[in-house]
Amino acid sequence: MPTVTVPDKPLIAVLGPTGSGKSALALEIAARFDGEIVNCDSLQLYRGFDIGTAKTPTAERRGIPHHLFDILEADEICTAGDYARMARDVLREISGRNRIPVVAGGTGFYVRALLEGLFEGPARDPVLRNNLAEREQRRPGVLHRALSRFDPAAAGRIHPNDTNKLIRALEVYLAAGEPMSQLFERGRDSLSGYTPFKIVLDPPRPELQYKLNQRCLGMLEAGIIQEVSWLLVSGVSGESKPLESIGYKETLLFLNGEMPLADAVALMQRDTRRYAKRQLTWFRREKDAHWLSGFGTDEAIVSSALNMLVKYTQNLK
RNA sequence: GGACAGGUGGGUGAGUGGUUAAUACCAGCAGACUGUAAAUCUGCCGCGCAAUCGCGCUACGAAGGUUCGAAUCCUUCCCUGUCCA
Numbered sequence: 001m002p003t004v005t006v007p008d009k010p011l012i013a014v015l016g017p018t019g020s021g022k023s024a025l026a027l028e029i030a031a032r033f034d035g036e037i038v039n040c041d042s043l044q045l046y047r048g049f050d051i052g053t054a055k056t057p058t059a060e061r062r063g064i065p066h067h068l069f070d071i072l073e074a075d076e077i078c079t080a081g082d083y084a085r086m087a088r089d090v091l092r093e094i095s096g097r098n099r100i101p102v103v104a105g106g107t108g109f110y111v112r113a114l115l116e117g118l119f120e121g122p123a124r125d126p127v128l129r130n131n132l133a134e135r136e137q138r139r140p141g142v143l144h145r146a147l148s149r150f151d152p153a154a155a156g157r158i159h160p161n162d163t164n165k166l167i168r169a170l171e172v173y174l175a176a177g178e179p180m181s182q183l184f185e186r187g188r189d190s191l192s193g194y195t196p197f198k199i200v201l202d203p204p205r206p207e208l209q210y211k212l213n214q215r216c217l218g219m220l221e222a223g224i225i226q227e228v229s230w231l232l233v234s235g236v237s238g239e240s241k242p243l244e245s246i247g248y249k250e251t252l253l254f255l256n257g258e259m260p261l262a263d264a265v266a267l268m269q270r271d272t273r274r275y276a277k278r279q280l281t282w283f284r285r286e287k288d289a290h291w292l293s294g295f296g297t298d299e300a301i302v303s304s305a306l307n308m309l310v311k312y313t314q315n316l317k
Numbered sequence: 318g319g320a321c322a323g324g325u326g327g328g329u330g331a332g333u334g335g336u337u338a339a340u341a342c343c344a345g346c347a348g349a350c351u352g353u354a355a356a357u358c359u360g361c362c363g364c365g366c367a368a369u370c371g372c373g374c375u376a377c378g379a380a381g382g383u384u385c386g387a388a389u390c391c392u393u394c395c396c397u398g399u400c401c402a
Binding site for chain 2: 107110112119171271
């Protein structure tokens, strides 16, 4: 029996820090190559969170299909695993129509979960997690000590202060009955059938920071305060995950009278800048990525991206 | 003109004789990341060298002085703020 090799399908990913112009570039690419946009931003998944997440307004989408936007309510949670599953379904659907998926977003962890997959481990267990968190709070250090006993390899890689990651490692061990580091060795369920082309936007740092500062001011003008007020009025809990994100968190501080507006904005700008830096750090580790030093809105960047992609798509056809 | 208060590393701001290249925070830089990731966490951050424990130099408005030793005490000068004229 001769093996039939099915050629890989194209998949374009537009990555980069917030404010680098991912959405704009993705739109250009989709328009040029018969593409459809697939969101890869952990917060643009949420319905009602538009201004603070800089979601592309429907009117500016040029009729191009956008997937995985507004699919979650504020009280819902989407883990990297959840995201990867949903996104893979969408990918297949788009490819099935002979169109090209253009993944755009700044959530590096989701990108990795989508493309490279996660290890086969147990899902989250809220009760267990709370329990572990409480123990750590009562006696700082216990989690790391416990992990050192059950899974020395993982404990060596996780800092004693990094409670979030300690909890996950312990949770895995307790739920699976096997050390996480051992489960890792079995590999991850990476995405098959695609040869992704990754573009990372990397605008000059000072310009990005300036733009980010301006954008925060712009969000205020666009009515982020009203957006948050409306969300609260419509019953969204102040503790819901999206309201704890950058932009919303600070707006809430102001609305609760805990901080003058000017301070809240300054905080928002600071957090945004820091976030952009962290994103860049993440993407630097992304394998086989094509870096473009400019904004996705720059003519030159757009044309060099399109040029690279012409070759890429031809090779795959 | 007089009376106070104060001038500290890119910024805010501790420190009032040695253990201080100088707390902390901000800014900046770098990194980690396998199911809450816009989360969580780590390192660096005067200069030069060694690039591992280290070594040398320059620093707390300026110039002098006291002292074994000063960002810290004294003198003069410069500057800033508040108050009285």
